[in-house]
Amino acid sequence: MYNILPAVIGLGYVGLPMFLRLNKKFRTIGFDIDFNRVQTLKNKLDINLEFKKSDLFLKNNSLITNKKNSLKQCNFYIITVPTPIYRDNKPDLRPLNSACEIISKNINDNDIIFIESTVYPGLTEILKKKFFKKKKIWMGYSPERINPGDRKHTLKNITKIVSFESCPKEIKKKILFIYKKISKNIIISNSIQNAEMSKVIENIQRDINIAFMNEILMVCEKLNLNFQEVIKLAKTKWNFLNFSPGLVGGHCLPVDPFYLYDVAQRKGHEAKFMLAGRRVNNELEFFLQNKIIKKIKKNKIKKLLICGISYKANVADARNSLGLNILKSLRKTNIDVEAFDPILNKNSQKKHNIKSKIRNLSKYDLIVVLVKHDIFLKIFKKNKLRNPKKYFDLFDTLS
Known part of the structure; x- marks a missing residue:
């Protein structure tokens, strides 16, 4: 035609x-x-x-x-x-x-x-x-x-x-x-500009919604409350918006808010809310890192396995991965730290020394899950990892 x-x-x-x-x-x-x-x-x-x-x-x-x-x-x-x-x-x-x-x-x-x-x-x-x-x-x-x-x-x-x-x-x-x-x-x-605006707010909205759940997760930890139970109860209200907490990385959500913030600022508007998600989601990295270190000290952990290094679940990419940042920080301690991510692409596995297969999970004193890959559900249930001293999963991967 x-x-x-x-x-x-x-x-x-x-x-x-x-x-x-x-x-x-x-x-x-x-x-x-x-x-x-x-x-x-x-x-x-x-x-x-x-x-x-x-x-x-x-x-x-x-x-x-x-x-x-x-x-x-x-x-x-x-x-x-x-x-x-x-x-x-x-x-x-x-x-x-x-x-x-x-x-x-x-x-x-x-x-x-x-x-x-x-x-x-x-x-x-x-x-x-x-x-x-x-x-x-x-x-x-x-x-x-x-x-x-x-x-x-x-x-x-x-x-x-x-x-x-x-x-x-x-x-x-x-x-x-x-x-x-x-x-x-x-x-x-x-309107091209309306379409441009619609795209950038899609991602900012998601960044903020995840940030809200991350903040509630951190508050629940401080108050010794069960986050999963809290959300389960809240979901019984018909108009509750259910989002999952998690590390926010990659090349979209951590970046796009700054595009709109920049143009708003240049037009004379000091945006007060659109970067709120960025602050909270970046804070989660250090919150998790401190939680892991406390668990290591409390249980005298010598051999640690970090699972899930890509920037989000079921994705092979580690660019802008907060999980990778956590891994790098933990490797600077005197703990024997290994990493496992069967989804991650081979180049990243090689570059960051990350295993694609694990034959014996029992040799690790502590297993930490940072990203909820679907394959982990199968692997960890098969190995019956439910001992809270042995297994740390703030995002409830096994649910």
Whole structure:
């Protein structure tokens, strides 16, 4: 129907599923500047373990590459690069700027560009003026909703917001033609800034809700109350919102609040609440660390096993992992500390000396669970780990 050659810029957690989805319908170019990432994907290996080898066989003569000149024939660009922060918590726009710079050297009039990365309201328009003002191109924003480790809410079946500026009917038809091949459920917004705002508040809301449960967990510990029982009772009220406590890491929740905070501050509003979740969730790392050290001293622990190092359950990634921070701190003590995470990717296992298999759990004086991987339920129930002196799991992994 249309002569469309899509390109996905950035093949990480967001870009790879987007590329694989499009590649089923069109010849698609998957571009990433990371040579190693490109090579592993060409070898049918996703180090994030989100996709199996069989998922990575390409269709429609599609291509995975790090060569910029491969983008010259493309006419529909989808940007899925990370949006991190600097050490001072200011937005780090270098990946986005780099992606736009690469596209600007290959783009033609009437080409279409969509950003999927999490940004602050107004950034899509800023990028258009900065990189594409000399071209007659069309830009839009469709916030990514990829949830790593989640096999239920996939790109195919989630609700996808698609926002774009005023454009000719033919351009609108092309946009919807592409995005309806990506997701079954499309919501159209005529405001790019509203869509940008909606994405960033999704993540801030979750960060704050988890932080509230983390704070209640810490208060229950101080009051010698059973947190699980407290929540069980609270859930009997019909409108109680149930969230689980836990370490909050990764590349979304710990980062996105600072994007909105920064733009609000630059517009003269000193946000008082949106960073509250960041303070509490970061505090949990040290709270848990102190709890573990107290248990070690009380029970004269000599050999310790830390289970679950990835930044969240059922995910192979250890980037921005608070559990990894705890492990590093405990390794500085005089305790014999080992770590076990069968989900973590092999590169991280090797880099941080983390075991993928444990044959004998009985040799450890204390086993600490930091992340609730599904596989732990099977492993620990099989070994009947219920001795409170031997097993420490603040998040109730065995429930």
